[in-house]
Amino acid sequence: AQSVTQPDIHITVSEGASLELRCNYSYGATPYLFWYVQSPGQGLQLLLKYFSGDTLVQGIKGFEAEFKRSQSSFNLRKPSVHWSDAAEYFCAVGEISMEYGNKLVFGAGTILRVKS
């Protein structure tokens, strides 16, 4: 079965510092990969997605992620973090099955704290 691992439950970075959130997945075929962000009390917003082509994908709010098949990873990066980036970040893999349709398998999430 597909699975997604986000090794870091919490990460704290200083405002203006760079950020990398880790995501590893287990999937038999070419994966469809997503990063979502959830601000406190809000729903999930898509930051970026990968399903083919260039392995470095750009998203909203200055985020990017790199797909590395050899490492089964899809890490999220941002060169300079802003205080408004404090939120919980979820990595997900899209699974297509006759049983579940278009199902997203989520990691447990990483909570980002930004200190000034």
Place this chain on the structure above:
Amino acid sequence: NAGVTQTPKFRVLKTGQSMTLLCAQDMNHEYMYWYRQDPGMGLRLIHYSVGEGTTAKGEVPDGYNVSRLKKQNFLLGLESAAPSQTSVYFCASSYSLRGGNEQFFGPGTRLTVL
């Protein structure tokens, strides 16, 4: 467009009570999903629907029922609430079953069962 909306935003139930959560989307999406979010577990699929009048079980369907009488609405019911159903519930919708297709999420319903 409002996107995906959920009603109510918060609810407190006593064990054994019933309730219905309403999800509505105005994007004419075929596919709709109910997830629950628990700390440290990400989101898990409860039920989903591939079109009006159809529903199917997800990973954690026990204790829940759903209905999709209209394309734009997807209802999640708890017939006899249990404390284990304390969670945040998210509805999502998508226009395609294709793997790269984005799911759009509602703001969530925070349910507490005492």
